[in-house]
Amino acid sequence: MPKREKGLKLKSDTRTSARAGSNGRSAGFRAGWNDGYFLGMCEAIGRRTPGFRAEPRKLKVLYIPQGFESVDHGVMEGLGQTVTEPIAGNPETMAEQARECRPDLVLVMNGLHVFPENHLEQVDRIRAMGVRTAVWFADDPYFTQDTAAIAPHYDYVFTHEIGCVDWYRSIGCANVHYLPLAASVSRYRPAHVDPRYRSDVCFIGTAFENRAAFIDKIARFLSGLRVVIAGGLWDARLTRYALLAGQIRLGYTPAEECARYYAGAKIVLNVHRHTAEPKNTAGLPGRSVNPRTFEIAGCGTLQLTDVREDLPLHYAPGEEIAVFSSPGEARERIRYYLNHESERRKIAWNALMRTRRDHTYAHRLDRLLGTVFGDG
Structure with a gap:
C-alpha cells in the first residue's frame, strides 16, 4: 500500500476510534446518570417512608430461630423495634433458657428441620412454667405431615399460608392466625452494586x-x-x-x-x-x-x-x-x-x-x- 494511503487509513482509524470513545463515554455517562437518579429516588422514598414507628412494648421475648438466614435476621430486627428485651435463643436449649430468663413469650420460627427430637417436650415444659408460647410456620403447606404434630403443643399458631388457618383449627388448635412473612429493610434495600x-x-x-x-x-x-x-x-x-x-x-x-x-x-x-x-x-x-x-x-x-x-x-x-x-x-x-x-x-x-x-x-x-x- 502507498505511503499516502497508509496515512489516510491511519487518520480514518483515528477518527473512528475517537467517535467510538466519545460514544462510549456518552453511554457511560447516561448509564451513570440513570443509576444515580434511580437510587436517588429510592433514597427519597426511604426518607418519606421510614418504616415502623411506635414505642416498644415493655416485654421480654425469647426468639428461637429456624436457621432461615433472612427470616431470622428480620425477626430479630423487628423485635428490636417492638419490644424492650429481645433475646436470641437456641432450639437445643430453649427450655433451659426460658427457665433462666423468664420471658413473657417464647416465639419459635417454624419448629422444623433443625429442631431436636425433644423439641415438643421442651415446649411443654415452657408452658408448664406459665410462659406463653407461639410458633410461626414459614414452610406451609409443604410439611403438613409434621406441623400437624407440632402445632397443638403451642398456645398460639401463626402461619404465613392463609389456606392453613382453618386446617390448624380443625385439628384442635384454638388460637390460629394468618401472619405473612416480610422483608428486613436493613438487608433488602436498593443499593449500588458491583x-x-x-x-x-x-x-x-x-x-x-x-x-x-x-x-x-x-x-x-x-x-x-x-x-x-x-x-x-x-x-x-x-x-x-x-x-x-x-x-x-x-x-x-x-x-x-x-x-x-x-x-x-x-x-x-x-x-x-x-x-x-x-x-x-x-x-x-x-x-x-x-x-x-x-x-x-x-x-x-x-x-x-x-x-x-x-x-x-x-x-x-x-x-x-x-x-x-x-x-x-x-x-x-x-x-x-x-x-x-x-x-x-x-x-x-x-x-x-x-x-x-x-x-x-x-x-x-x-x-x-x-x-x-x-x-x-
Whole structure:
C-alpha cells in the first residue's frame, strides 16, 4: 500500500476510534446518570417512608430461630423495634433458657428441620412454667405431615399460608392466625452494586420441577439477555441447561448475595413452588406468597411473579408488582418492561414504598404481639 494511503487509513482509524470513545463515554455517562437518579429516588422514598414507628412494648421475648438466614435476621430486627428485651435463643436449649430468663413469650420460627427430637417436650415444659408460647410456620403447606404434630403443643399458631388457618383449627388448635412473612429493610434495600451482580433478568431459588419446566419454556429467549439464575438442582432438572449454563450459579446463595442480585437486576422473577409435595399429606393448596415476594420488592426492583390468592392483599398488580399466568406471558412481560424503563421503575418504586410502609418484620411482630397480649 502507498505511503499516502497508509496515512489516510491511519487518520480514518483515528477518527473512528475517537467517535467510538466519545460514544462510549456518552453511554457511560447516561448509564451513570440513570443509576444515580434511580437510587436517588429510592433514597427519597426511604426518607418519606421510614418504616415502623411506635414505642416498644415493655416485654421480654425469647426468639428461637429456624436457621432461615433472612427470616431470622428480620425477626430479630423487628423485635428490636417492638419490644424492650429481645433475646436470641437456641432450639437445643430453649427450655433451659426460658427457665433462666423468664420471658413473657417464647416465639419459635417454624419448629422444623433443625429442631431436636425433644423439641415438643421442651415446649411443654415452657408452658408448664406459665410462659406463653407461639410458633410461626414459614414452610406451609409443604410439611403438613409434621406441623400437624407440632402445632397443638403451642398456645398460639401463626402461619404465613392463609389456606392453613382453618386446617390448624380443625385439628384442635384454638388460637390460629394468618401472619405473612416480610422483608428486613436493613438487608433488602436498593443499593449500588458491583457489575457482576447486574442483570436484565434474575431468578434465585431451587429448581423445583415446576420452576425448571417454566425456565425451559423461555430458555431460548433468556439466552439472548443478561441473566442470573442461582440455586440448586438446575444442572439436573433444566432440560435446556446448556443454553444458560454460563449464566447459572449452582448451589446456595447467601442472603446478602441475594440482596445484591435483586438490587442489580432490572427484573426479578418469582415462581412459587407447587404444593404437591410428599409431606403435604393434608393436600392443601398454596394460596399465599412466599417471603421472596417482600424481599425483592424491598430492593426497589421490578418483580414479575405468578399469582397467589393473597397477593393483592400486599401489592397491587400492575401498580406495585407485575404478574404473569404462563411462560409465554412472562416472556412478553419481560420484553415489554425491558423496553419501557420509566414504567418498570415506577412500579419498582411503588413496591419499595409499600414494603417500607406495610411489610417490614416490625409491622408483623407488632401484629403478633398485639394478638398474644390482647391489644391487637
